[in-house]
Amino acid sequence: MNPVDPNRGRSSAPSIPKDPTPLALVALAVCGLVVLAAWWVLLGLERILERNQLGGTLLDAALVGVGLLPLLLLVPVLRSLRAAGQARAGLALKDLITARVKTAESREWAQYAIGYGAAVLLVFLGVQFLLANDGAVGATFFRLELIRSSFGLVLQAFWKNVWMFCVAEVFILVWGLVIAVARMIPGRAGQPIRFLATLYTDVFRGLPTIISIYLIALGLPLANVPVVRDWPPEWLAILALTISYGAYVAEVYRAGLDxxxxxxxxxxxxxxxxxxQTLRFVIIPQAVRRIIPPLLNDFIALQKDTALVNVVGVIDGFNQAKIIASNKFNLSAVTTVALLFMLITIPQTRFVDRLLEQEKRRTRG
Amino acid sequence: MSFLEIRDVHKRYGDFEVLKGVNLKVEQHQVVCLIGASGCGKSTLLRCINGLEAISAGEIRLEGDRITGPGVDLDRLRRKVGIVFQSFNLFPHMSVLQNVTLAPVQVLRMSRAEAEARAMELLRRIGLEAKAKAYPDQLSGGQQQRVAIVRALAMDPQLLLLDEITSALDPELVSEVLSLLRELAAEGMTMVLATHEMSFAREVASKVCFLYQGVVHEEGPPEQIFGNPQQERTRAFLSKIIEAGRL
Incomplete structure (x- = not known):
């Protein structure tokens, strides 16, 4: 870095860096606050553990270890303070370059400490929330022995969700394409078909999925519709999801083809x-690549919406968990099914993000 | 009876009339060049001949058969009339060979082996047989445009329409495309081309038509149009071309 000629720069007077000491002191205060909050939370945790006869030297040691972790925040704070001191010294010697470099360094360490401090504080506050009411909040959601004992039952029921969305996705892929092509049929002869297809997508995109499921899966057997009335509720639910999500996926296809x-x-x-032939050999093969990310997004939504089929009495993962929850007055089984859903959806959303990023790079390049 | 007869063709987009009564006759083995300013209707006329745009009034006849209006089998017409576009419009997801063989296999029901043998023959002719497995984005603009011409030729058309096919090319790539056209002309391919390449038009055209405001303003042999234009508008247009150093 070359010294700036005060007579030739953008402004004739060289700017004197602002003293970073106040910011460093703020970082120190945040650090202290975090340490205090951590100890307060950990002491509460220890009390609860003792009351539940879960105390022990090993656990105490672990708690102390966790309690010492926030002290690591002192490292950047001390570096910030040291750099601030050097900056002041540089300024006193009229060494502007050193002063600027050290000021920047001091600010960066202080901001680093504040950023990490805030994050650690949030984590401990979250723990404190679970410990509230003498740990009742935590126990409601995370009673370990209940999670363990109900896990097999919930997982087994959750397979029904997986099976349903797998089957539904296959049907939706086909049905959505049919609707999308129907919306694109050219000419005057195609007009009524186009109109019906548009009406269909409007109606089912406008309806809440839960209502579609309710009306289709309960309504069709109630109305004694032939063939369908003998279907088990799982298949009726798949039919409802296909009809509902077919409308969304048709729009995805149409946007891709357009x-x-x-x-x-x-x-x-x-x-x-x-x-x-043009659709089949030229348009669809090119559109597919652009369709995949939005299609996957719709499928992720579908996977989560399989939990809605409990309104028609299908024993899926969520319904099973609800039964356990109302028997035990505890939501831990629902936590299990929530985690299972996250386990399958989060990797997919990450994958979609990556595809979109790739697509962006490809079209930009 | 001419090979291609365009009679009083009108084309309207809403209130905007692009073609206002075009009359044109093309004989077999002729090369007809359409010249004129941008927006004078050259491209629209070519798209109408191919049925990509429906005309608003008038009629077009190919070998005496009406090819516009209701009841015309456009897919059959297009087997006889090929078109090449300014922007190549190759299928980007297909290799060169697949681009060239798609229509013969799907439309003419040719066997894949036969279609590929013919495609390779055509590609060899333009010196691109080594690129048969390449994809369009791996080719230069001139190569892409020559593949596009070959793709149209693979259908064995009786009439080839060329819509400003060198306008999107870098100057040094224009000649490779024009020399292919020159060969086709020498072989007797009937062609109608919209072009800004005046010296090329002067060299190969049997007839040059100057389009102005949606009608054929002046037509005649290239010597007349370029050497001794009869109409004021034609002279004005050509003098601008000369000013731009294009003739």
Missing amino acids: SIHPSQWSAARSLGLSFG
Whole structure:
């Protein structure tokens, strides 16, 4: 870094760096606050553990260890204070460059300490929330022995969710494409078909999924509709999810097909390919790649919405967990099913993010 | 009876009339060049001949058969009339070979082996047989445009329409495309081309048509149009082209 010539820079007077000491002191205060909060929470935890005869030297040692961790925050705080001192010294010697470098360093360490301190504080406050009412909050959601004893039952019922969304996804892929193509049929002859397809997507995208499920899976057998009335509720639920999500997925398809430049249609049709051949060989293969991320997003939503089928009496993971919860007056089994849902959906959302990032890079490059 | 007859063709987009009564005759083995300013209707006329745009009034006949209006089998028409576009419009997800064989296999029901053999023959002709497995984005603009021409030729068209096919090319790539056209012209391919390449039009055209405001304003042999234009508008247009150093 070259010294700035005060007579030739953007402004003629060299800027004198602001003293970073106050910020360093704020960092120190935050650090102290975090340590205090940590000890307060940990002491509460220890009391609860003792009352439940869970105390022990090993556990106490662990608690002390956790309690010492926030002290690590002192490292950046001390570095910040030291750099602030050096900055002041540099300023006293009229060494502007050193003063600026050290000021920046001091600020960076102070901000680092404050950022980490705030995060640690939030974590301990979260723990404190679970410990509230003498640990009743935590026990309501996380009673370990109940999670352990009910896990097999919940997992088994959760397979029903997995099975339902797998089957539904296959049907939705086909049904959504049918609707999307129906919305694109050209010419006057296609007009009524286009209108019906549009009406369909509007209706089912406008309806809350839970109501669609209720109306279809309960209503069809109630109305004694032939064939369908003998279906088990799982299949009725799959039918309802297919009809409901077919509308969303049709829109995804349509957006993807629309995104292919009209010149591709011209080129294909000019070679004598029919409307259907153009779709099949030229448009759909190009659209598929752009469709995958939004399609996966809809499927993630579908996977979560399989929990709604409990309204028609299907014993899925959530319904099973609810039964356990009302028997035991404790929600730990529901926590299990919540974790199971997260376990399958989070990797998929990450995957979608990566696909979108790739697509962005590809189209930018 | 001419090979292609365009009679009083109108084309309207809403209130905007692009073609206002175009009349044009093309004989077999002729090369007809459409020249004129941008927006004068050259591209629209070509798209109408191919049925990519429906005309608003008038009629177009190919070998005496009406090819516009209701009841025309456009897919069949397009087997006889090929078109090449300014922006190539190759299928980006297919290799060069797949681009060229798609229509012969799907439309003409040719066997894949036969279609590929013919495609390779055509690619060899333009010196791109080594690129048969390449994808369009791996080719230069000139190569892509030559593949697009070959893709149209693979259907064995009786009439080839070329819509400003060198306008999107870098100057040094134009010649490779034009020399392919020159060969096709020498072989007797009937072609209608919209172009800004005046010297090329002067060299290969059997007939040059100057389009102005949606009608054929002047037509005649290239010597007349470029050497001794009869109409004021044609002279004005050409003098601007000369000013721009394009002729």
